Amino acid sequence: MTPSPTAALPGGLFAAVRSLDPSAPFIEAWRRLGAQALVANPFYEADYALHAAQAFGAGVRLLIVADRPPEAPGARLLALWPHRASRTRWGLPLPVLMGWTHGFCPLGVPLLDAAETERAWAALRAAPRALGLPPRLLMLNAPADGPFAAHVDGRGSLRRIAVWPHARAVLDLAGLTADARTAYLGAVSAKRRRKLRLGRERLEAGGPVVLETVTEGTALMDALDDYVALETMGWKGRAGTALGNRPLEAAFMRGMVAALGARGRLRIDRLRRGGRTLAAAILPLTGEAAFVLKISYDEADAPGAPGVQLVHRLTQSVLGAGSPTTIDSCAAPDYRLAETFWTGRRRIAHLLIEGSPDPLFPLAAALERARERVSRWRAARRAG
Numbered sequence: 001m002t003p004s005p006t007a008a009l010p011g012g013l014f015a016a017v018r019s020l021d022p023s024a025p026f027i028e029a030w031r032r033l034g035a036q037a038l039v040a041n042p043f044y045e046a047d048y049a050l051h052a053a054q055a056f057g058a059g060v061r062l063l064i065v066a067d068r069p070p071e072a073p074g075a076r077l078l079a080l081w082p083h084r085a086s087r088t089r090w091g092l093p094l095p096v097l098m099g100w101t102h103g104f105c106p107l108g109v110p111l112l113d114a115a116e117t118e119r120a121w122a123a124l125r126a127a128p129r130a131l132g133l134p135p136r137l138l139m140l141n142a143p144a145d146g147p148f149a150a151h152v153d154g155r156g157s158l159r160r161i162a163v164w165p166h167a168r169a170v171l172d173l174a175g176l177t178a179d180a181r182t183a184y185l186g187a188v189s190a191k192r193r194r195k196l197r198l199g200r201e202r203l204e205a206g207g208p209v210v211l212e213t214v215t216e217g218t219a220l221m222d223a224l225d226d227y228v229a230l231e232t233m234g235w236k237g238r239a240g241t242a243l244g245n246r247p248l249e250a251a252f253m254r255g256m257v258a259a260l261g262a263r264g265r266l267r268i269d270r271l272r273r274g275g276r277t278l279a280a281a282i283l284p285l286t287g288e289a290a291f292v293l294k295i296s297y298d299e300a301d302a303p304g305a306p307g308v309q310l311v312h313r314l315t316q317s318v319l320g321a322g323s324p325t326t327i328d329s330c331a332a333p334d335y336r337l338a339e340t341f342w343t344g345r346r347r348i349a350h351l352l353i354e355g356s357p358d359p360l361f362p363l364a365a366a367l368e369r370a371r372e373r374v375s376r377w378r379a380a381r382r383a384g
Contacts, residue, residue, distance in 0.1 A: 006069050007130040011119065013078065015127035016064045020053040026070040026077065033077040034286065038114040039148045042284040042291060043105040044082055047263065051255040055248040056102040059084045063097070063131075065123040078120035081110035085133065090367035094360060095134040096352075101141050104252070104293065106330040107348075108141040109148050121151045125158065125355040135355040136364050144347040152353060161365045162349035163372040166333040170344035171315060173325045174288075181319045185312075187343055195305070196312060202304035207273050211313040214268045220261040223268040224253060227280045231296040253282075260284055269317075271310040279310035283327070290324040292331075292338070307337060315341045 006016045018024060027046050034045035042048050053060065064070050065079035082100035089096055099108040112120045129135045143149055144162050152160055173181060188196075203209045214223040231237065232244030243250045260266035265286065271279040279297035283290045297307040318324065328346060329338035352368050354361045 005131075007127075009065070009123050009126055009130055011123070012067065013119075013123045014066050014069050015123065015130050016062075016066065016070050017131055017133070018062045018064060018070060020050060020057050020060055020062065020082070022050045022053075024070070026064075026066070026075055029066070029070070029075055029077045030080060033080055033111050033113060036114050037111040037286075038117045038151075039109045039112070039143060039146065040286040040289040041107050041109050041111060042260075042265070042286040043107055044080065044100075044109075044111050045286065047259040047265070048256055048284065049082060049100075051252050051259060052102070052104060055252040056104070057100075060100050061085075063124065063127055063133075065120060065127055077111075078113045078116055079110060079124040079127075081124060081137075081139075083137075089138075090364070090371065092367070094136075094364055094367070096136040096138050096364065097128060097134055099137075099139040099142070104249070106141055106293075106332075107143075107291070107328070108139050109143055110139070112148070112151075117147075117151060125353070127355075129356045135358045136361065137351075137353040137355050138368070139351045139353065141348055142351045144349040144351070146346075149347075152351060158354045158357070159361055159365070160351055160353040161368065162351055163368055165347065165349040167345040167347050168331045168333075169329040169336070169338035169342040170346045171318065171327040171329075171338070171342040172344035173319070173322070181322075184319055184343075185315065185341065188341060192340060196308070199303075199305040199309055203271075203273065203278060203301060203306060203309060209271060209273045209278065209309070211310070211317055212270045212272050213317070214270065215261070215264065215266070217261065220257055220266065220268060221254070223270060223280070224257050224282070226270070226277050227268065227282060227294070227296065228253075230277055230280055230298060231294075234296060234299050236296070257282070269310065269314050271306055271313060278304075278306035281310060281314065285324060288323060288325040290327045292327065292329050295337075308340065311338055311341055 006014060009015050030046040060082050063081045063083055064077060067076045083097045086098050087093055087095045101108050144165060214220055228243045232242040236242035237244060243253060257266055267283050269281050270277050278301050281295040282293045284293055331338060352365060
C-alpha cells in the first residue's frame with residue numbers, strides 16, 4: 001500500500017505524516033501541544049526538533065493527529081511523534097516505525113494532549129494503518145512508568161514489550177514540604193559529604209567558587225560559547241566528539257539555545273571562579289520540568305570534582321528556589337553522577353507497541369528481544 005499523507009480517523013480526527021519543515025503552518029499548534037503535553041518532552045517540541053533537523057533529521061517524519069488536516073486554519077494537534085520508517089532493523093523485510101532519538105535527544109515519549117489523552121493515544125496508535133504505514137511502533141528511550149506507560153498498558157488486547165530497561169536519576173520536588181526540601185540532601189552519605197568538602201576546598205584554594213545561572217539573551221549565547229570551549233578542551237575534544245569539532249552540531253545548539261532562550265525555556269548553570277568556568281550544564285525547560293542535556297567540566301581542576309560540585313550546587317539552588325520542580329538527569333545507564341544527590345528514579349525502556357491488530361507482532365517482538373540479547377552479549381564480551 002502506498003502511504004497517504006493524510007487520512008480520516010474515527011471520531012472526527014485526522015492522521016497525517018509531515019516533514020520537519022520550519023515553514024509549516026501548524027508550528028504554533030505544535031508549540032501549544034508541547035506546552036500542554038501529558039508528559040513533558042522538550043526534545044520533541046517544535047523549537048528544539050526543528051533546529052535539530054539539519055544535524056540529525058535525515059529521514060525523519062512527523063506522525064500527527066489533529067482535529068482537521070494540520071494545515072487547515074485553526075487546526076488543533078492532539079498528538080505528535082517524530083519517527084523514521086525502517087525495513088532492516090531485524091534483518092528481515094518486516095518494517096517498523098522507530099521513534100527519533102539521537103545524541104541530543106535522550107527522551108522518546110510522544111507529545112499527547114493532556115486534556116484528551118485517551119483519545120489522542122488511541123488515534124496515534126491507529127494512525128499508521130490508516131496512512132498505509134507499518135502498525136509496529138518502536139518508541140526508543142520512552143518512560144516505562146508514570147502516566148504515559150499507564151496509557152500504553154491500558155489499551156485492551158493490543159500488545160507491547162519493553163527492552164533495554166534502565167533507570168536514571170531524577171530530582172523530583174513535587175509535593176515536598178519546606179521541611180522535606182531542607183532535609184533532602186541529608187540522604188548523602190557521610191563519606192560523600194567529606195569528599196564534597198575536600199573537593200570544595202581544593203577548588204576554592206584559587207578563590208571563591210560560585211554557581212551562576214544564565215537564562216537570557218546575549219548572556220546565554222556567551223555562556224554557550226563558553227561551554228563549547230570548555231568541552232573542546234577536554235577528552236571529547238581530543239576524541240573529536242566535542243561540539244567544537246562538529247560544526248553541524250554546534251550550529252544546531254546555537255539555533256536551539258537562541259530559540260528556547262527567547263521563550264524563557266533554557267538555562268545554563270555554571271560553576272565559576274573569577275572569570276573562569278570550572279563546570280557547566282545546559283538544561284532545556286518545559287513547564288516546571290528541566291532536563292540535563294549536556295554537562296562538562298574543566299579537567300585541569302579534576303581533583304576538586306567540579307562536575308560533582310556543580311550538580312551539588314545546582315541541587316541546593318533548586319531546593320531553595322522551588323523551581324523547577326523536577327530535573328531529569330537524562331543520564332545513560334553507565335553515567336551515575338546525579339544518583340549521588342537525587343533520590344528519584346525514572347524507568348526508561350525501548351517500547352515496541354502494536355499500533356493496531358497485527359499478526360506479525362509476535363515475530364517482531366521475538367526479533368527485538370533477540371536483538372537485545374545479542375547486543376548485551378557483545379557488550380559483555382567487550383567489557384570482559
